[in-house]
Amino acid sequence: MPLKNVVKYSIATVFVSGMLLSFPLGFESGIATGRHFRDFVQEMAAFLPLMFILIGLLDAWLPRSVIEKHVGGGSGFWGSVWVILLAMLQAGPLYGAFPVAQILWKKGAVFGTFSSIWEHL
């Protein structure tokens, strides 16, 4: 594991330990933080692993030509319509949309057509 990640995991571990310790110690702000963190992890665990499996499959199967034809350069108005419709199906947190958008981008989609539209529920 790269050193950078070791540092990041360590910092996260320190914070989480602090949250956990807050419960027996009765430290109110720590308990509140812990509850919020639990909610976040719950949401992340519910969406992200499945999403990344789908993203991996998308990457393996979706041919570049299909993306280029429908949402690539020159797809214009209908490209935007496609992306808006597809993006409305997407649920889950904002950070879950980034990797999906990146795969589409790498396969030749035009950034402007999907960049800010994706995040609607």
Added chain:
Amino acid sequence: MKTLLICTIIAVLVSFIFDRKRTLTGILKGIKMFLGILPDLLLVLTGAAVLLALTPESVIVRLLGRESGAAGIAAAAVIGSVALVPGFIAFPLAAVLHRSGVSLDVIAVFITTLMMVGIITLPIESKYFGWRVALYRNGLSFVGAIAVGLLMGLFL
């Protein structure tokens, strides 16, 4: 969420029937991407949790509820941009705001910035697309969210 689970299972099964090797490569690639972003994500989530703990619901209600019009919209835009809230909390929170008398255009701005603008997730977004794109996307979404609020005010 159930839909996502069903979609994933179907996708994996169909993919597996057609090409085992490709399916495995795809899934492994996905897991690798997930592990790659996980440390940053954990840090952002701890930061967001601390931030949320510092600003409980009652504070948000007070900040948005007391003011109306331009000041309310501005406050909603700023808070919504900075805060990261799980999706299943965002709409109940909006309901609480509505019941506490916050006007609908302010709530619209709040929800829209909450969904589309993420100051706290900027480090993650920039990892995927670079800082320039991330800043443009967030900036334009911010403007868009305010436009949504103003139009809501006109129509309602």
